[in-house]
Amino acid sequence: MCFSGLTETEIKAIYNDAVAVYNEAKAKNLKLNMARGKPSAEQLELAMGVLEALKCRSQFLSENGEDWRNYGIWDGLPEMREIVGNMIDVPASHVILGNNSSLALMFDAISRGVTHGYNGCKPWGKLDTVKFLCPVPGYDRHFAITEYFGFEMINVPMNEDGPDMDIVENLVENDESIKGIWCVPKYSNPTGITFSDEVVRRFARLRPAARDFKIMWDNAYCVHDLTDTPEKLLGIYQEAEKYGNEDQVFIFASTSKISFPGAGVAALAASEKNVKALKKHFTTSTIGPDKLNQLRHVLFLHDINGVKELMKGHRAILEPKFRKVCEILEENLGELGIAKWNMPNGGYFINVDVMKGCAKRVVKLCKEAGVVLTDAGATYPYGKDPGDSNIRIAPSFPPIEELEMAMKLFCVCAKIAAVEKYLNI
Amino acid sequence: MCFSGLTETEIKAIYNDAVAVYNEAKAKNLKLNMARGKPSAEQLELAMGVLEALKCRSQFLSENGEDWRNYGIWDGLPEMREIVGNMIDVPASHVILGNNSSLALMFDAISRGVTHGYNGCKPWGKLDTVKFLCPVPGYDRHFAITEYFGFEMINVPMNEDGPDMDIVENLVENDESIKGIWCVPKYSNPTGITFSDEVVRRFARLRPAARDFKIMWDNAYCVHDLTDTPEKLLGIYQEAEKYGNEDQVFIFASTSKISFPGAGVAALAASEKNVKALKKHFTTSTIGPDKLNQLRHVLFLHDINGVKELMKGHRAILEPKFRKVCEILEENLGELGIAKWNMPNGGYFINVDVMKGCAKRVVKLCKEAGVVLTDAGATYPYGKDPGDSNIRIAPSFPPIEELEMAMKLFCVCAKIAAVEKYLNI
Numbered sequence: 001m002c003f004s005g006l007t008e009t010e011i012k013a014i015y016n017d018a019v020a021v022y023n024e025a026k027a028k029n030l031k032l033n034m035a036r037g038k039p040s041a042e043q044l045e046l047a048m049g050v051l052e053a054l055k056c057r058s059q060f061l062s063e064n065g066e067d068w069r070n071y072g073i074w075d076g077l078p079e080m081r082e083i084v085g086n087m088i089d090v091p092a093s094h095v096i097l098g099n100n101s102s103l104a105l106m107f108d109a110i111s112r113g114v115t116h117g118y119n120g121c122k123p124w125g126k127l128d129t130v131k132f133l134c135p136v137p138g139y140d141r142h143f144a145i146t147e148y149f150g151f152e153m154i155n156v157p158m159n160e161d162g163p164d165m166d167i168v169e170n171l172v173e174n175d176e177s178i179k180g181i182w183c184v185p186k187y188s189n190p191t192g193i194t195f196s197d198e199v200v201r202r203f204a205r206l207r208p209a210a211r212d213f214k215i216m217w218d219n220a221y222c223v224h225d226l227t228d229t230p231e232k233l234l235g236i237y238q239e240a241e242k243y244g245n246e247d248q249v250f251i252f253a254s255t256s257k258i259s260f261p262g263a264g265v266a267a268l269a270a271s272e273k274n275v276k277a278l279k280k281h282f283t284t285s286t287i288g289p290d291k292l293n294q295l296r297h298v299l300f301l302h303d304i305n306g307v308k309e310l311m312k313g314h315r316a317i318l319e320p321k322f323r324k325v326c327e328i329l330e331e332n333l334g335e336l337g338i339a340k341w342n343m344p345n346g347g348y349f350i351n352v353d354v355m356k357g358c359a360k361r362v363v364k365l366c367k368e369a370g371v372v373l374t375d376a377g378a379t380y381p382y383g384k385d386p387g388d389s390n391i392r393i394a395p396s397f398p399p400i401e402e403l404e405m406a407m408k409l410f411c412v413c414a415k416i417a418a419v420e421k422y423l424n425i
Numbered sequence: 426m427c428f429s430g431l432t433e434t435e436i437k438a439i440y441n442d443a444v445a446v447y448n449e450a451k452a453k454n455l456k457l458n459m460a461r462g463k464p465s466a467e468q469l470e471l472a473m474g475v476l477e478a479l480k481c482r483s484q485f486l487s488e489n490g491e492d493w494r495n496y497g498i499w500d501g502l503p504e505m506r507e508i509v510g511n512m513i514d515v516p517a518s519h520v521i522l523g524n525n526s527s528l529a530l531m532f533d534a535i536s537r538g539v540t541h542g543y544n545g546c547k548p549w550g551k552l553d554t555v556k557f558l559c560p561v562p563g564y565d566r567h568f569a570i571t572e573y574f575g576f577e578m579i580n581v582p583m584n585e586d587g588p589d590m591d592i593v594e595n596l597v598e599n600d601e602s603i604k605g606i607w608c609v610p611k612y613s614n615p616t617g618i619t620f621s622d623e624v625v626r627r628f629a630r631l632r633p634a635a636r637d638f639k640i641m642w643d644n645a646y647c648v649h650d651l652t653d654t655p656e657k658l659l660g661i662y663q664e665a666e667k668y669g670n671e672d673q674v675f676i677f678a679s680t681s682k683i684s685f686p687g688a689g690v691a692a693l694a695a696s697e698k699n700v701k702a703l704k705k706h707f708t709t710s711t712i713g714p715d716k717l718n719q720l721r722h723v724l725f726l727h728d729i730n731g732v733k734e735l736m737k738g739h740r741a742i743l744e745p746k747f748r749k750v751c752e753i754l755e756e757n758l759g760e761l762g763i764a765k766w767n768m769p770n771g772g773y774f775i776n777v778d779v780m781k782g783c784a785k786r787v788v789k790l791c792k793e794a795g796v797v798l799t800d801a802g803a804t805y806p807y808g809k810d811p812g813d814s815n816i817r818i819a820p821s822f823p824p825i826e827e828l829e830m831a832m833k834l835f836c837v838c839a840k841i842a843a844v845e846k847y848l849n850i
Binding site: 067 | 461463464466485494495496498524526528529533539548566569570573574681685688705709710711713714715718
């Protein structure tokens, strides 16, 4: 596979070229960052209308005469619940709005499991062992939450159509200490794949040994398409209902990558029974979410069509960046067999697997030349990629010319690391 | 005391008059609410400038070129930390900004104690018994949090100068299972008193048996004065530092009753050591607070003087309402000796103690005539007022003419309940 058909002399020539280019680049004192899936300033401009949406006074009164500026309304503005419900295929009555961070709602859900437990089971904090399944590679901030609470995290391989469900079923159905699984079901972070209908159905009919098992369904990229033919994710909520398993699913979403990353609206969707239980939690833990920010979003987005229209703007900015990354990878590494990657149809990441045992080295080389990537290993629990090969590329934030420079350097580093490994330099 | 100097016939006449007025009022189908300390619509108009504050693009960049619209900045906008720091007499570097709810920050602090513990001690969730001191009467939503986590709540009497510190010290210094105390140190909810310097100092030098004891210092009414001579609260943070006890204090505040109750900026202030530890917590649990709302507040308020100026507007609306309540109480109940109350110099409540064993009855009578008060007992843990005499009046929300009607009815109900009790009717 690697360097197939090349002689050692040819490989050494590749190495020498790469080192020369690397040293040249290093001398430029670059300062580029492809570490985090942050929208670019250009994207943020798309949503400036959100900030101009609140003007006249009558807008602040609900049908019942409640003032959105005041306390209360624990589950948020009905109109915004409707919009989010349409984004994630869940009825608005099952949607609870939070503040700006869906991650905070996830943390909260885990924390609640630890302090109060679910389904009348013992709180997780009272158990000696709590395990959580982590499809890998996956989202580092999910893993950070379960690590923070001291859960034992178990890697599950991601396939082209979602997590390996044979393994998931086998583990979940036989181990009562497994209390949940993290999922990014559409344009998965970082592999970019969307769970197939069959995988969603297998999730929906899971029969866990633990009665308090929770599927943490982080639908972060529900409307974040990059092509004319968006991938379609089967609605887990409706599927789970068919098997009476709807209490098992917590669905998360936000407008962070629709309006503003730091000032969007986050949501949690859950079954009727769960919503009822959550009311007690939310009315104890807060005076209610920021309804004015929800109102801003309603006035700016209007409805799901407003969301879709806005997402076209994001796509127009993002798609060329994603294409550029893949082009550069293809041009520079395409024939060498030392890396694999995908061009995703949506989401925020390009997943690159460099030669086994080389990811850390590539990230280090890049860093020393001024290009910051997501840490090697970050896509695995405890930051430990057993193959040391996975690197998450986040093309969204840098301007395209910086992206180009950074990706070229990345390819050079991938070559250097691969030859070092291959020839044991 | 009660009805002193009156004959039974005179008392019966009072009763008959009161019942007649009550029945008349009841026929009017009133719908008035004095239950919650919500600012009125008129007050909310004072802060409309907050919503118009975000206009031009350059405003979104920090000194380091960070974009306030994007992810990150876990502790919030420096300028807003400065404003809040000045509100509560804590250096800005010790202030962490949250989203819209200081209650959420308090819940979070308790929850963190349960899941992770403080000062390297066992998490509270791993202990059989956790106790919390609750000065009474106090704030129902504080008590709701500690009840939600299953803590045993211990009543501590409130005096004119704060909680009874002999009792607090004795309990805290001898019982390791007591992990904290709730305080509203200025214009206390509901009694309206401000802790004296001596009480603050005794808090600052507490030597709890529990190494993980926390003073939950909810400075909700730090700038909410109703007179020209604001009461001055000694800075607990500086005092605690003198005794090396600064890690023991969590200070909370928000702009909920300055700008918008549902869309203000909340804050937690803590020691250097605690802030460092909290960074790990907050960077795990959220993508950061809503910095645009903080920016709105900075642009509107400018600095602490802007806050003070705005609070004058609130005072102008609130003061006549508070005065009206006290006038009506004085006029109707002044000579009967069946109720005690205070005219506070700030805050949001007037605390009324009706005749022992009558509070529930008064609230019920009011409710049946269309006037909703805070539930009798709500100001005590578990909703149990042992004397059944405390009622919290919240004059802020209703327009003054409604307040007048409601308070007159309240007085009538207080008379009815008192005579019923006194004459055993």
